[in-house]
Amino acid sequence: xxxxxxxxxxxxxxxxxxxxxxxxxxxxxxxxxxxxxxxxxxxxxxxxxxxxxxxxxxxxxxxxxxxxxxxxxxxxxxxxxxxxxxxxxxxxxxxxxxxxxxxxxxxxxxxxxxxxxxxxxxxxxxxxxxxxxxxxxxxxxxxxxxxxxxxxxxxxxxxxxxxxxxxxxxxxxxxxxxxxxxxxxxxxxxxxxxxxxxxxxx
Numbered sequence: 176x177x178x179x180x181x182x183x184x185x186x187x188x189x190x191x192x193x194x195x196x197x198x199x200x201x202x203x204x205x206x207x208x209x210x211x212x213x214x215x216x217x218x219x220x221x222x223x224x225x226x227x228x229x230x231x232x233x234x235x236x237x238x239x240x241x242x243x244x245x246x247x248x249x250x251x252x253x254x255x256x257x258x259x260x261x262x263x264x265x266x267x268x269x270x271x272x273x274x275x276x277x278x279x280x281x282x283x284x285x286x287x288x289x290x291x292x293x294x295x296x297x298x299x300x301x302x303x304x305x306x307x308x309x310x311x312x313x314x315x316x317x318x319x320x321x322x323x324x325x326x327x328x329x330x331x332x333x334x335x336x337x338x339x340x341x342x343x344x345x346x347x348x349x350x351x352x353x354x355x356x357x358x359x360x361x362x363x364x365x366x367x368x369x370x371x372x373x374x375x376x377x
Contacts, residue, residue: 206222
């Protein structure tokens with residue numbers, strides 16, 4: 176049986192590769208997967224992460240125009256909310272997948288839901304892609320290349336550990352040894368009724 180990491184990791188790699196063909200935060204997404212399929216949402220997840228990765232780069236330009244910086248900050252805030260909403264949607268997929276499982280009496284809960292592990296894996300794909308790019312630069316010192324090469328090795332080790340942990344978590348949920356309990360994220364700063372700076376202006 177195909178492990179979930181074997182399904183999602185290639186989708187993340189494809190999305191990362193597709194984004195970097197244009198390498199432009201304003202490039203429209205062209206999702207190749209069937210709408211509302213898990214692959215469709217995984218591709219969308221990584222695309223959002225890739226765009227936000229580069230927005231975070233842009234906003235750190237010390238000479239950025241303050242108006243543009245504020246515009247970028249608003250865009251990053253929206254991206255963070257989109258990312259959170261998508262993680263919760265992916266968790267809904269897992270909840271539906273395992274809804275018929277009988278939970279064992281001594282089952283335990285995990286520190287994070289499966290979708291938040293998937294979120295970390297998506298970002299790890301981007302870290303690996305960009306660190307590998309650093310090892311291929313020709314305009315830096317050999318010391319820089321070697322430092323980045325060592326970091327890349329650590330990231331690849333982390334990828335192996337994370338994919339193993341994700342698959343084992345899903346196996347445990349499927350066997351009833353662990354159970355899912357999903358808490359909706361409550362980002363108070365995005366809510367006009369909860370952020371005092373926003374509701375104080377009314």
